[in-house]
Amino acid sequence: MPENGEGPLAALRLTSSTVDEITVIRVDGVLDATTREQFADYLAMAGADLILDLAGVTFMDSRALGLIVHHWQTSLTSGAKFALIGVEYTKSKVMWITGLAQRLPIYDTLGDALAALKS
Secondary structure: OOOOOOOOOOOOOEEEEEEEEEEEEEEEEOOOOOOOOHHHHHHHOOOOOOOHHHHHHEOOOOOHHHHHHHHHHHHHHOOOOOOEEOOOOOOOOHHHHHHHHHHOOEEEHHHHHHHHHHO
């Protein structure tokens, strides 16, 4: 997949790679109303099996969380693999405020997520 949001003033930069046939999307920047469409479009290009690396997120709002939850729910119903890595409370408080941090498949590292998804 192409890189998205390049440039010094970009509020959001999205890059992807494939590891063990799973798309890994690295998110750098702000996930809010101003970047929601860019994030949604990029997620739509991803394969069914997906790991979102949120270590580079500087802020996340409820709209972005809604997109993440939508992809998680879609993966549950389709039998696809889904995980989040690099989630930090200070930058993604909305996950804890809503209680979703306890429900979403969140792992510390890519290796942890891959191991969990293989089992």
